[in-house]
Each structure stands twice: as structure tokens, then as C-alpha cells.
Amino acid sequence: xxxxILVGTQWGDEGKGKLIDVLTRxxxxxxxxxxxxxxxxxxxxxxxxxxxHLVPSGVFRPEVKCVIGNGVVADPVALQxxxxxxxxxxxxxxxxxxSNRTQLIFAYHxxxxxxxxxxxxxxxxxxxxxxxxxxxxxxxxxxIRAIDLTSPERLAAGFRAEAEKYNQIFKRCGAPELxxxxxxxxxxxxxxxxxxxxxxxxxxxxxxxxAGKQVLFEGAQGALLDIDHGTYPFVTSSNxxxxxxxxxxxxxxxxxRDVWGVIKAYTTRVGEGPxxxxxxxxxxxxxxxRGREFGATTGRPRRCGWFDAVASHYACMVNGVxxxxxxxxxxxxxxxxIAICVGYEIDxxxxxxxxxxxxxxxxxxxxxxYLPGWQCDTSSARCWKDLPEAARNxxxxxxxxxDSTVAIVSVGPRRDQTFSVQA
Ligand code: GDP
Ligand code: IMO
Ligand code: MG
Numbered sequence: 075x076x077x078x079i080l081v082g083t084q085w086g087d088e089g090k091g092k093l094i095d096v097l098t099r100x101x102x103x104x105x106x107x108x109x110x111x112x113x114x115x116x117x118x119x120x121x122x123x124x125x126x127h128l129v130p131s132g133v134f135r136p137e138v139k140c141v142i143g144n145g146v147v148a149d150p151v152a153l154q155x156x157x158x159x160x161x162x163x164x165x166x167x168x169x170x171x172x173s174n175r176t177q178l179i180f181a182y183h184x185x186x187x188x189x190x191x192x193x194x195x196x197x198x199x200x201x202x203x204x205x206x207x208x209x210x211x212x213x214x215x216x217x218i219r220a221i222d223l224t225s226p227e228r229l230a231a232g233f234r235a236e237a238e239k240y241n242q243i244f245k246r247c248g249a250p251e252l253x254x255x256x257x258x259x260x261x262x263x264x265x266x267x268x269x270x271x272x273x274x275x276x277x278x279x280x281x282x283x284x285a286g287k288q289v290l291f292e293g294a295q296g297a298l299l300d301i302d303h304g305t306y307p308f309v310t311s312s313n314x315x316x317x318x319x320x321x322x323x324x325x326x327x328x329x330x331r332d333v334w335g336v337i338k339a340y341t342t343r344v345g346e347g348p349x350x351x352x353x354x355x356x357x358x359x360x361x362x363x364r365g366r367e368f369g370a371t372t373g374r375p376r377r378c379g380w381f382d383a384v385a386s387h388y389a390c391m392v393n394g395v396x397x398x399x400x401x402x403x404x405x406x407x408x409x410x411x412i413a414i415c416v417g418y419e420i421d422x423x424x425x426x427x428x429x430x431x432x433x434x435x436x437x438x439x440x441x442x443x444y445l446p447g448w449q450c451d452t453s454s455a456r457c458w459k460d461l462p463e464a465a466r467n468x469x470x471x472x473x474x475x476x477d478s479t480v481a482i483v484s485v486g487p488r489r490d491q492t493f494s495v496q497a
Pocket of ligand 3: 086115370
């Protein structure tokens, strides 16, 4: 069963892009299965730093087939720009394919996203990429799919009809209306370039599985941003957890072997919403600076806090994570002691369960356990034994608390700053 899934176990930005790049050394096909260009996946190779938004992070290995799956929402103009940006930097994108079932994002979705965020309703702190409105259209059954990129007439007709409908809404909201024909021209230009990449990727992926090839699913965002399991409504609009890989890529559950959970050695969050272990002091600022915690997509400073074992235990349980990839251990190098949240105190009662109630999450006081720091450099560690004992203990404790096993440790952004841990 050669399908593995890699997901984020926190609020995103755990280092998934880096891990996908490392793991695709031994992979034939990599599939993005949800989300859109709200994602920002960083890959550092030598002195070069790349941030991917829609293109799967296997793209740096020309022999790897990269699939944008049916569960993704893709902005054709942004995707074409991203592909051209990579090509300009000498990266061959000939192996990038788009599912004909992928839903498309257009300018009116982005405008709608802005309107939703600026109104009197709940402000989510979205990335402004039109993700929520595009998924809403998918569920409303009014979305336009990538199959229409291959038919300019059908695409133009669908786009005009939807754009006019949205313009009525914008007029009512007092928002600027879209110049339909100018936008359509941009969309058609991108469509003409993208059309040769549109395939029935469900057959491609299933044929690879049948042939015993290695397929890796690349999650975006993280479990706590999952539409069902995250801190609703402060979430994204897709199933970011491993179950989403089957629907978002079109593979059956019994083809899945391992679920990799990428887990940062501390916690970060971008946007609004509850974050029980958030630090507002120098310690949080230190994590932000040392970890370079600024959004890869929007540049926003990321909120930083201690590792939250309650939240990540829930995430690992729901995802079925059997292999942990712990990232950014090096960011904790200078700390004298390190806290881990092992429970929440809510209304005077301590729980180890992650509550569904927003009010409970907002009032949760973290129950912290302190572990000694190691106060030495780990960024040059290349195996488990290279790590100081206190760092090994910290990792073992993290794994115990989330009921999983550490399989990879990452101690820096580069490919070589990664090593496997034998069970
Ligand atoms: P993703 O969205 O999960 O792919 O993560 P991002 O790319 O948004 O954010 C992770 C950031 O941490 C990127 O800047 C990576 O280059 C960097 N990074 C990844 N792993 C490590 C690590 O082990 N140590 C350090 N210091 N940085 C890392
Ligand atoms: P990667 O894949 C971190 C957050 C936004 C906001 C919420 C909803 O790089 O880990 P959306 O634009 O999706 O409607 O915003 O989700 N968010 C992310 N936070 N990493 C991401 O992706 C994110 N993608 C969306 O900040 O709080
Ligand atoms: Mg990111």
C-alpha cells in the first residue's frame, strides 16, 4: 500500500513544504489535496529559497509527478504566475498537472472574501485569496472547474454569468464592481497556458498506486484549521486532515499506509481565533525572531506560544498520525526551560480533551509542565545521538503526549538539516 499522507498537526506553517521536499527523494507522485494559494510552503535548497502556494513541493525533483488534486481550489491566474516564476528560476514545471475536477478561484471570490472580512460579521483573518467563497460556490454547486480551462467558450460563458451575479452583490454592498471583460481576458490568457496540464488525475494517481509506485499526499494548513475539527469558525474552508486526502485526491482509504504529522516544537498561528498557549511576552517575541515566524503568504507576524499537547493530541488522533516529523527544534536552543501544555483549566476543572466550544477554548488556561532546556546548538545535529539529552527527552515527551512516534527531526530549514530516527 504505497500511499502516504503528510499533514500539519497545528495551525499551519509547521514546515510541511520542507518535509515534502525531503521525502519526495523517494516518491513518484506528490498530490496536493485541499486548500489553495492560502498555503505558503517554503523549501530551501542551497542558497535558494522558494515559497510555493499551489504547486506541490515535489516540483524541485523533475522525475516526480506533481498533481493539483480535485479537492484543491486553484486561482488560474495565480497558478500560471507561480509556474512562470519557477520556470524563470530554472525549475522545470513540465511534470505539474491539474485535476479536471479542481474548482477555480476568480477575482470575484477574492472581492467576496474581503467583503466578508470587513463586514459586521466575524473577522477570521483570512489570507484574502478567496478560499472560503470558492469552496462555498463548490458546495452551492455553482463553481467552475478546471475542465473548463480546456474550453474557452464554456469558461467565458460560466465566468460571465457568475461575475455578473457577484456584481449585483457588490453593488448592494457598495463595493467596486468587477470589470468582467478585463478579468475574463486575464483568465482566458492563463487558461490557454494551463490547458495542456489539465488531466483526469484520479486515473493518474490510481494507476500509480496500482503499479506499486510511491504516492505522497501534501496537506496544506493544519488540523486545527480543519473545517470540522479546527477552532470553528476560525478555520479554513477545507478538510485539512488525512481523511481529506482520499476525497481530495480520489484514492480509497485502504490504499493509505503512513500518515506523517508535521509538528513544530512550539506552536504558531496566523489570523484570528483562540490560541491557549499564546505568549505575549519577550519569550513569544524570541520564538518569533529566532523562528523567523512571519507568514510565507501574507508576511503577517505569526502569533507564537508553547507546544500545546492537548490540541496536537487531538490532531494526531483525528489524522491517525503514526509518524511524527518534529520541526524547528533548533529554535528552542537558547531556552533555559521549556513549557509544554498538558491540560486546559476551564471553569476550575482540568481537562486533557480539546473542546469544541469556542467559549471554552477562549477561556482555557493552559496547565504547563516545565522541562529543562539544552542551551546549546542543535542545528548541526545529523542523527539522534548528536542531540543533547535534554532535547531527546523533550522530543520523547512530545511524542508520548500526542500518542505517536518521532520518525524525523528537523533542526534547520535546509535539506541536510533533517534526520530520521529509527524506532
Ligand atoms: P509550511 O506552510 O508548513 O510549509 O511551513 P512554512 O514554509 O510556512 O513555514 C516554515 C518555516 O520554517 C519556513 O521558513 C522554513 O524554511 C522554516 N523551517 C522549516 N523547518 C525548519 C527547522 O527545522 N528549523 C528552522 N529554524 N526553520 C525551519
Ligand atoms: P500553510 O499551508 C497558516 C489561516 C488564515 C486564517 C484562516 C482562514 O502554509 O500552513 P483562509 O484564507 O484559508 O480562508 O484563512 O486560515 N491560514 C493559514 N495559516 N498557514 C496556512 O497555510 C494557512 N492557510 C490559511 O490565516 O486564520
Ligand atoms: Mg506556510
